Amino acid sequence: MIKVVKFGGSSLASAEQFKKVSAIINADESRRYVVPSAPGKRFSADTKVTDMLYECYSVAAKGKDYKPLLDNIKKRYYDIIEELGLDLSLEKEFDTIETSFVGRAGRDYAASRGEYLNGIVLANYLGFTFIDAAEVIFFDDNGNFDMEKTDPVLKQRLANIDNAVIPGFYGSMPNDTIKTFSRGGSDITGSIVARAIDADLYENWTDVSGFLIADPRIIKDSKVITTITYKELRELSYMGASVLHEDAIFPVRAKGIPINIKNTNIPEDPGTLIVESTSIKPEFTITGIAGTRGFAAVTIEKEMMNSELGFGRKVLEEFEKYGVSFEHMPSGIDTMSVLVNQADFAKKEQEILAGIHRNAHPDSIDIETDIALIAVVGRGMKATRGTAGRIFSALAHARVNVKMIDQGSSELNVIVGVNEIDFEKAVKAIYDIFVTTKL
């Protein structure tokens, strides 16, 4: 049994957190490969080391006085080293970093040092081998992650190493410069490592006990999702739920390696297990609810639209021309509505409307703004009759007016559009009917 364990920034923000991490790793010898983030926030007003590095680098690159900023970064690491009682100096590393900052080694290089240094500290503390991600994680000339090059190198490198720490978030370009993934990218590194060594499980340790069924800002004490499929997760994260970097799924998915989201501060909590598919019946009919505000609906009406070949294409072409992608497109006999991101649409609104008039000759175009979309997701909905009915009766009881309905043909999700002012009320109503009263 091999587990790859990734620890997020808040799990490694202080010496106290390092101790929890070490206890977790030592409690299970299959936890052999560790991927750390940079030290994150110790308290809510704190600054992540990654952000400190970006800032310090931009000051240094402008030729201004970056030293106080660099000292603050050093202090974050030195505090940890001292409190853990480690016999470790990072002076040489910091000298190299300073020279590289002044020599404008790039923002990605700067940000990557957070994980690099934290990896050195963690490896020293655990007594594990440190492997610089620049030697085993590769990007291609276009800056895209290069799985074909990475996979065999990583596999070979780890083959004879029982325990290693590989810092998250970065790798190297073909010209040997450092490149990072997008923010939160250590999740991706963990997934790449798990794939390369054919791990049995990828544990992603963070500061929450898994994915919640609904946004805790709306539902206090929302229950945790115990098991979720990759597909369900995709639907939910698309609508705004975020705990795991979206790109962290594909490397392990292809090999059927499950991901377990766990809480460093409450390790005994089971967390959320993300799997390809499962025979485990979901606890509730729905797996999760997610939603976002800020949509506009452009409704186009034309008599006999139904029989006009190519009408939809002509309309959508105009959105495409101006770079506005559509989210949903419910339609009636003589109407079609195109749901778009309101802020994106507003920038090109008049051009798009004029284009539709010119191209498709509609009878009328109507715009409705400030719409929130709510996705109700769940593999359990397929097997249960009347799910949509229950959603709508719950919303009717809560006096929420439903503006739009869209059910994916996979029967994995139902999307409802409501007025933004009804957003929270609607989420509560749906949560209550499926989870609180378990209907």
Ligand code: ASP
């Ligand atoms: N440290 C990086 C960030 O703050 C990457 C990560 O934590 O995954 O985005």
